[in-house]
Amino acid sequence: MDSIRFRTLPKLLLALFLTVTTVGQSLAQEVGSAPAVSKEGVTPGATAGADGAPAAAEGAAPAAGGGDAAAIAAGDALFKGNCAQCHAVNDVVVGPALAGITKRRPMPWIISWIKNSSKMVASGDPYAVKLFEQYGKQQMPSFALSDDEIKSIIAYTVSQEGGAAPAPGGAPVAGAEGAGESANAQGSTEAGQYIDMLLIVLVVVLIVLVVTLVIIANLMKDVLRGRKDLSGRDVEQLNQRFDFAKIYKSGAVRGIAVTVFILVVLYESVQAAMGIGLTQGYQPTQPIAFSHKLHAGENQINCAYCHTSVYKSKSANIPSANICMNCHSQVKTESPEIKKIYRAIERKQPIQWVRIHNLPDLAYFNHSQHTQVGGLECQTCHGPIQNMDVVYQYSALTMGWCINCHRETPLNTKGNAYYDNLVKLHDNSNGAVPFTVSSNGGTECSKCHY
Incomplete structure (x- = not known):
């Protein structure tokens, strides 16, 4: 009779354990290292507003006959682009709080003041002179806005009286996550739940296999122990x-x-x-302790007020010291950090900010294409910037990260006749798949490398 070899059982169990462990670890690492990509739709030809919806372009008047909702929406965008740097609805910032402005002044006076406050002060208007003196003789700039645009701003401020205004530049209200962040968090949670379930199933299968093999081995031993024709070697193997x-x-x-x-x-x-070469998480110390959480989050200053070219140019410019002085000629003038700005101006030297987001020269990226045309929020790539005291690189910004975003982000083509034929061709050939940036040529090599 052939010798009975139970030695193979422990080897088989150990091999199964190593296999399951290795597969589970690899899957967990793959899910954990996958770049988070926002799956929000982007709207060609629109600038995103504070709630993630396309906002009215800067300087656009509310649609005629659009009703109060349209006027408030237009006023929201205009307020954030022109007023929020110095004013809040319910709090004093650089200038007075705007709550109750329609009760203090008639609309014709408000329109004249916004269009040319210097002229009203020079004319000796008592209320204009009082405001000028009360707020440190800080002259409010003139705005080339139409009467309808100013009325829409006032409609917006009236709608916000008594409550917190929404955050600037598409930033969520302080303490809330951005739309892209929420989508990323949801995707990460779903992936984590999936891998947890898979690992549990693998462990259960392994346990069942082990128990089954042990039961079979014990049954075989019991059967063989009752036999009398076993050789000495078989008995030795059986009892080892x-x-x-x-x-x-x-x-x-x-x-x-x-x-x-x-x-x-x-x-x-x-x-x-x-x-x-990847710098995700890079968080250098800056020469001035500037807090985006304070400015963009708590004070709700629009991103485009400092980064003036973000909707107009390839690059989102670093603000000059003059932009800082628009507010800090009056606000916190004794702060040690603000005095650094004064010294830079006196020496006629730019502030040496440390660059954080730096793509390689071989990759072309245009901010205006994504923010103005695509309607993306700053938070889509930069993360919850309105919650950062010290800015760090939130996203990987790798080629794979960008390609995944282009593959998964659907284009909102409604109301844009330019895309009608493309959408028809796409739907006829593969209607079950959404029309994404990639469907519009967003993953062609020449889009970013030329």
Whole structure:
């Protein structure tokens, strides 16, 4: 009779354990390292407003006959683009709070004041002179706005009286997550739940296999112990105890262990090599302790007030010291950090800000294409910037990260005749798949490399 070899059972169990562990770890790492990509739709030809919807372009008047809702929406965008730097509805900032303005002054006076406050002060208007004196003789700039635009701003301020105004430039209200952040968090949660369920299933299957094999082995031993025709070697094999040392010294087990070790080392080496040059999480110390949380979050200053070219140019410019002085010639003038701005102006030297987001020269990126045409919020790429005291690089900004965004972000083509034929062709050939940025050529090499 052939010798009974129960030694294969522990080897099989160990091999199963190593296999399940390796597969589970690899899947967990893949999910954990996947870049978070916002899946919000982008609207060609629109600038996003505070609630993530396309907002009226700067200087646009509310639609005629559009009703109060349209006027308030237009006023919201105009207020954030022109007024929020110095005014809030319910709080004093640089200038007075605007709550109750229609009760203090008639509309014709308000329109004249906004269009040319200097002229009204020079004319000796008592209320205009009082405001000028009360707020440190800080002259309010003139605005080339139409009467309807000014009325829409007032409609917006009236609608916000007694409550907190929405955050600037599409930023969520302080303490809330941005739309892109919420989508990313939801996607990460779903992926985490999926991998947890998969690991649980694998562990349950492994336990069932182990229990089944142990039961089978015990049944076989019981049957064989009742037989009298077993040789001495068979009896010895039947009664031997588990010996871990023999398992460890087994060539098969050592081969599996060495193979797993080599695969893990190769995987980690490839991951490390792919991470060369990536600066996600980079958070340098800046020469001036500027807080986006204070300015963009709590004070709700529109991003475009400082980064003036973000909707107009390839680059979102670094603000000059003059922009800082629009407010800080009157606000916190004794602060040590503000005095650094004064010294830079006196020396006629720019502030040496440390750049955080820096794409390689071989990649072309245009801010206006994404913010003005695509209608994306700053938070889509920069994360919850309105909650950052010290700014850091939130997203990976790798080629794969950008391509995934282009593949997964649907284009909102409604109302834009330019896309009608493209959408028809796409729907006829593959209507089940959304019309994304990639469908519009957003993953062609020449879009970013030329």
